[in-house]
């Protein structure tokens with residue numbers, strides 16, 4: 346990380362934690378020079394970066410101030426508290442009924458799982474698709490099916506290297522999105538009836554996969570900033586025959602938590618001690634707001650226990666259905682299982698993404714995307730503070746495009762969901778994120794769409810509905 350990026354990160358953290366309050370002046374160049382021992386040009390570069398990220402703004406002849414938008418008057422939720430027993434999962438019907446309601450493009454998409462298509466370089470990707478297919482040797486159309494496009498494999502390997510993970514390319518299995526990777530991993534290491542540790546709340550598709558494979562969920566509490574409760578996990582691993590863990594150690598969906606590096610090391614040590622494999626779902630890895638990507642648990646893996654699943658769906662090419670897993674000691678089994686089921690993701694889609702990664706300016710696109718998402722997060726937080734009941738609690742993740750809301754206990758989020766939908770607004774109600782249909786007064790809202798008057802009106806409408814519940 347460059348020095349100005351480090352300084353920007355330090356100041357962003359002061360803003361995020363509330364040490365620097367909205368409207369407060371950030372240190373002047375002279376103060377910052379004295380406190381941080383850096384040159385004026387480094388300070389200016391850091392402040393320009395923070396201004397781009399929507400966290401501070403310049404006032405004529407007065408310096409830089411923390412933006413009002415960065416205010417977080419709503420408190421943060423506490424840890425979740427799932428039951429201590431294992432549970433059979435039965436959520437699919439509820440999930441499908443919620444997802445089915447998201448299809449109307451006229452609906453305000455707070456319930457969506459994707460950012461706005463406007464934020465993706467789709468025309469540039471189309472050019473990459475045309476270019477890659479024009480140049481593709483005939484034999485590649487068939488040969489690339491099994492192992493995957495070699496350029497794509499190399500590019501993914503390179504990105505791991507940059508993120509501090511040295512990976513043997515043989516570990517990589519290219520899949521139909523992360524969803525296939527996650528399914529294959531779980532099938533590789535479990536049998537029906539086994540116990541799997543998951544987060545509570547968890548991504549709803551995790552619950553559906555467990556349900557489909559007849560696995561039982563052991564739900565581990567999650568804190569919206571600190572991530573999973575390692576004490577509870579240690580206790581469960583010691584006392585229950587858990588066969589696998591499925592966690593998101595960074596930008597967890599839906600709560601947004603990212604474990605600190607020390608906690609990641611501790612988690613890995615725990616899994617290694619018990620020799621329990623980890624399926625690491627890291628599909629939001631590229632959407633961090635800070636200058637550095639959070640370190641994946643895979644980077645600690647010296648025993649091949651971690652199956653690290655990634656995807657281009659959230660950061661580049663939704664609908665192309667290209668993802669992957671770095672499968673550790675399970676890679677070969679996962680690859681065979683893939684050959685027995687879907688054989689391969691589309692070869693043209695792989696070739697298009699490989700071409701884009703080489704020539705399309707992926708990192709430039711990601712920088713713009715992260716700034717858009719962070720600015721929209723600030724807008725949604727500020728809007729929630731204006732319109733939602735004062736007792737509402739909300740997460741504040743350091744990346745991604747979801748906020749997790751905990752409403753007053755009296756609110757039934759399934760009722761809120763129905764009433765909001767009748768007004769053309771979608772949201773993801775809490776119970777779809779729980780094996781036991783918990784989180785009844787919670788909801789996940791998506792801020793992945795450019796913020797406009799319609800977004801503001803929709804938040805106001807939600808606020809009016811909340812006031813009646």
Ligand SMILES: Cc1ncc(COP(=O)(O)O)c(C=O)c1O
Nearest residue numbers: 458522523524548598656658668
């Ligand atoms: C946490 C999480 N994991 C996996 C996926 C699936 O990713 P893909 O579209 O690559 O299959 C999603 C998409 O919603 C997700 O939110």
